[in-house]
Amino acid sequence: MGSEPLPLAERTFLAACTRCSAQLRIVDDLPASAEQVVRDSFRGSLGDSFVVVPRSDPDEFVERPAQARTDGAPLSVASLEKVTRIERIMSLASGQTDQDHPVCADCLRLTVAEVQRQVDQAADEHRAYQEAHGRLREELEAFSAEEAAQLEADIAELEAEEERLTAELAGHCREEAQLREELERQRRQEEQLQRGEEEFWLSAAEYELDAEEGEEERAVTQSAIQYATSELHRLKRTNVLNDMFFIKDEGQFGTISRFRLGRLPDHPVQWEEINAAWGQACLLLDALVKMSGTCLQQYRLKPNGSYSSIQAGGDVLGLYSGDGGLTSFFLDRRFDQAMAAFLKCLHQVAKTLAPHKIDQLPYKIDGDKVGGFSVRQQFNQDEKWTKALKFMLTDLKWLIPCAQARDLADRGVAVGQSS
Numbered sequence: 405m406g407s408e409p410l411p412l413a414e415r416t417f418l419a420a421c422t423r424c425s426a427q428l429r430i431v432d433d434l435p436a437s438a439e440q441v442v443r444d445s446f447r448g449s450l451g452d453s454f455v456v457v458p459r460s461d462p463d464e465f466v467e468r469p470a471q472a473r474t475d476g477a478p479l480s481v482a483s484l485e486k487v488t489r490i491e492r493i494m495s496l497a498s499g500q501t502d503q504d505h506p507v508c509a510d511c512l513r514l515t516v517a518e519v520q521r522q523v524d525q526a527a528d529e530h531r532a533y534q535e536a537h538g539r540l541r542e543e544l545e546a547f548s549a550e551e552a553a554q555l556e557a558d559i560a561e562l563e564a565e566e567e568r569l570t571a572e573l574a575g576h577c578r579e580e581a582q583l584r585e586e587l588e589r590q591r592r593q594e595e596q597l598q599r600g601e602e603e604f605w606l607s608a609a610e611y612e613l614d615a616e617e618g619e620e621e622r623a624v625t626q627s628a629i630q631y632a633t634s635e636l637h638r639l640k641r642t643n644v645l646n647d648m649f650f651i652k653d654e655g656q657f658g659t660i661s662r663f664r665l666g667r668l669p670d671h672p673v674q675w676e677e678i679n680a681a682w683g684q685a686c687l688l689l690d691a692l693v694k695m696s697g698t699c700l701q702q703y704r705l706k707p708n709g710s711y712s713s714i715q716a717g718g719d720v721l722g723l724y725s726g727d728g729g730l731t732s733f734f735l736d737r738r739f740d741q742a743m744a745a746f747l748k749c750l751h752q753v754a755k756t757l758a759p760h761k762i763d764q765l766p767y768k769i770d771g772d773k774v775g776g777f778s779v780r781q782q783f784n785q786d787e788k789w790t791k792a793l794k795f796m797l798t799d800l801k802w803l804i805p806c807a808q809a810r811d812l813a814d815r816g817v818a819v820g821q822s823s
Contacts, residue, residue, distance in 0.1 A: 421508040423515075428506055645808070649688040651801040656787070658794030660684045665797060666790025679710040679724035682746075686712035686723055688800060689750060695807045698756040703749050714745045721745055725781070740780040744772035747779050750800060757806040766802050767795035774799065 419428050507515060547555065650661055657664040657671070663681035664673050687707040693700060704715040712723045721742035751769040755762055767775030777792035778784055 419506050421506065421511055423507055423511040426508045426511075428508055430506055645688065645691060645804045646801075649684055649804075651797050653794065653798075656790060656794070658797035660688070660797055660800075665793045667786050668790055669786060675724075675726045676710065679726075682723040683707060683709045683712045685797070685800060686714075686746070688804075689746070689753065692753050692757070692800075692803055692807050693749070695811055696753055696756045698753045700749055700752055703745050705749060714742050714749070716741075716745055736782050740772075740782050743779040743781070747772060747774060747796060750796065750803075754799070754803055757803055757810060761806075766798045769799065 419430050420426065421428055648661075650659075652659055654664065656668060657666055657673075659665065660681050661684045663677050663684060665678060665681040665685070667673050667678070686705055690705040690707050692698075693705065702716060706713045706715055706720070710724060714721045714723060721738050723739070723742045723746065725736055725739040747769060754765060754769070758764070772778050772780055774792055775795035777788050777795065779789070779792045779796060781789050
């Protein structure tokens, strides 16, 4: 086996080095007498129970016939039997070393050098072991019986110590396992506590947010209560009837809702304005009757703007008049009766609202007279009639706060009873 040229009489195979992949020529120059030796050695090393199957593809081995020339000679693929024979030889050679075969000459030298180095190293180790073994034998021979016994005792003590330490180590291992389990349990408990803490802080944040919202709502409610209270106080101080029916003096005239009530020679007030003023006065007196709960005797107020009237029994007396001839004469007569009836109604309301202060009216009411002047128009002077109507409006205005005070007193009693 090699890379040098061989005689043509020999049978050669082409292959590649297993280390450097160089092309090789494998020479099958074993004599026929060595065939049985190869088989026996191969069988002895592998055993009869193994079936040898070639590792290589037959195409990898190319046979060069003996009669072929070395240059330009035709090649042929080796048969399976020949490949199997070469495989057995290579397996036998590979079994003797760590290096697979076939190899080239250079790779073989390197392999041999490596094997030699390993042999030398093994020899050095063998010598070191022999020397150590010799020294140990010398030391053992130098020991006396007592020293040997002491050494045996020490060894036994060390073995017992080893067993004790081994048992202690096993106990520590079990304790470590328990501690690891406890650590894992504590870790899970810590995670649970962390989740609980996160949920707690989330709930605390939600509660704080709800508290802030509740505080805002409470502040808004408190502000609304304060506003409602101030409005209530303002409304309590406000006299609705005074705002609705504004009564004041304008010179010689008394006015209600800016309508003049009365006539003067130098100020001939139109009857439309006078009728409107009487309509406002009738509406105000009707409101006072309802607020005071006065039960009018024989009369019933019927406010209807400029055509208001007073029902007296089965008769209706109009609180309005106008210019005219004979018809106006009869109308003025009924108008006088209506104004006298209005004054009587006013006196009854005053008795109901201020029974102990009836004498404190700004102007005393006596029949159809107020302050000593008659409210009748017929056969009366315009100045006196106008003054009588002015006094009547003053008394009507004086009754408004009385009605307001009574209404508040009634409400206070009602609230006290309900609470």
